[in-house]
Amino acid sequence: MTGPTAQQTPETAPAAPPISFARGAPSTDIVDVEGLKEAAVAAFDTDPAGMTGYGTAVGYVPLRRWIAEKHGVPEDHVLVTNGSMQADAFLFDELATPGAAVVTERPTYDRTLLGLKQRGADLHLVTLQEDGIDLDEVEALLRSGVRPALAHVIPNFQNPAGYTLSLEKRHQLLELAREHGFVVFEDDPYVDVRFSGEPLPRLLELDGGAASTSVVYASSFSKTVCPGIRVGYLVGPPALVERIRVRATNTYIAPNMVAQGTVNQYVRGTRFPAALERVRSALAERVGLLDVALREHLPQASFRRPDGGYFLWVELPAGEGHDVRRIAQEATRRGVAIVPGTDFLLDGGENAFRLAFSGVQAADIEEGVRRLAAAVAAAQG
Ligand SMILES: Cc1ncc(COP(=O)(O)O)c(C=O)c1O
Numbered sequence: 001m002t003g004p005t006a007q008q009t010p011e012t013a014p015a016a017p018p019i020s021f022a023r024g025a026p027s028t029d030i031v032d033v034e035g036l037k038e039a040a041v042a043a044f045d046t047d048p049a050g051m052t053g054y055g056t057a058v059g060y061v062p063l064r065r066w067i068a069e070k071h072g073v074p075e076d077h078v079l080v081t082n083g084s085m086q087a088d089a090f091l092f093d094e095l096a097t098p099g100a101a102v103v104t105e106r107p108t109y110d111r112t113l114l115g116l117k118q119r120g121a122d123l124h125l126v127t128l129q130e131d132g133i134d135l136d137e138v139e140a141l142l143r144s145g146v147r148p149a150l151a152h153v154i155p156n157f158q159n160p161a162g163y164t165l166s167l168e169k170r171h172q173l174l175e176l177a178r179e180h181g182f183v184v185f186e187d188d189p190y191v192d193v194r195f196s197g198e199p200l201p202r203l204l205e206l207d208g209g210a211a212s213t214s215v216v217y218a219s220s221f222s223k224t225v226c227p228g229i230r231v232g233y234l235v236g237p238p239a240l241v242e243r244i245r246v247r248a249t250n251t252y253i254a255p256n257m258v259a260q261g262t263v264n265q266y267v268r269g270t271r272f273p274a275a276l277e278r279v280r281s282a283l284a285e286r287v288g289l290l291d292v293a294l295r296e297h298l299p300q301a302s303f304r305r306p307d308g309g310y311f312l313w314v315e316l317p318a319g320e321g322h323d324v325r326r327i328a329q330e331a332t333r334r335g336v337a338i339v340p341g342t343d344f345l346l347d348g349g350e351n352a353f354r355l356a357f358s359g360v361q362a363a364d365i366e367e368g369v370r371r372l373a374a375a376v377a378a379a380q381g
Helices: 033-046 048-052 061-071 084-095 110-118 135-143 167-180 238-252 257-268 271-297 324-333 362-380
Strands: 078-081 101-106 122-129 150-153 183-187 215-220 232-235 311-315 352-356
Touching (some): 033 257, 033 271, 048 257, 061 078, 061 232, 061 257, 078 238, 084 215, 084 232, 084 238, 101 110, 110 122, 122 135, 135 167, 150 167, 257 271, 271 362, 324 352, 324 362
Parallel strands (some): 101 122, 101 150, 150 183
Antiparallel strands (some): 078 232, 311 352
């Protein structure tokens, strides 16, 4: 039923359920709950001691091995963490020390900015283009005397923009890193949720994989298995991994073995490939619908349709007095949530917002965009 019932006036009718384009999380229908339950049981059945003991700070050893094989590196290059957020935090503690120069993309993941700011890093945000970070701007920074300890990039389906770093720029960024002695932090949780186009080699691989000295890589099972399981990991030179292992031991003794044992069973099992395919095809369908709905209801918006991931970045025409905070408020009143562009920048972003399509089922996308278009119009009025 769509309209109010006989007893309900539009004022007393229950509000339409909210639609959230705000959270970078999957809707429950694209999580393989049954498969995860089976994997958890299998983990306890096959390795009760491993599941119930503390384990070690490097992570659950069979999962660490699976990750090492996936990336073609020895196991001592890998540390499995409670979500890749934890890997990011450990790496920032090592390299983004107070005053250390750190390059990030502009815009970038809000929690990355927060983590770097909290540590007192000297932040340099570099324009993100549709093919990735603007390397002319990075070179200009280097020429001006900035000596970064770290350059953080999200190479695939960037959060918040959905853009992907081109192959040419991957090579160029690595050349700059080698020449100027900085580490590239390849923050890559979305790589396996590509739904169109050809995969690109990781910076880690381009830098020699196990022999890499310029890249530290992080990824996650949040986007391929589920975020609640909180399993992510870091791949890097063994000396750095060892320093981080000590930090991890001092922080929590060891990460969550039950979660890692479950992921280990799940990714080695038969259900994982089909489940991942289901995630990809659901995301592809959602982004297609979002593309159509935006063109129809918000024709003044500009955006680039991503080839994977969770996000799409929308810009409204500059100079027309758009205020994304007002838009977000009007959107909330109309039962749709977005994240203002300003959250992903140190300044600017008032005419932009991020739409996460991962958590919105296909049937709700058009309605969500309709509400959003009404919010944009109300905020302008
Ligand atoms: C770029 C980026 N890095 C790291 C994370 C954290 O992911 P995890 O769930 O593995 O902690 C996210 C989550 O949205 C992200 O977008």
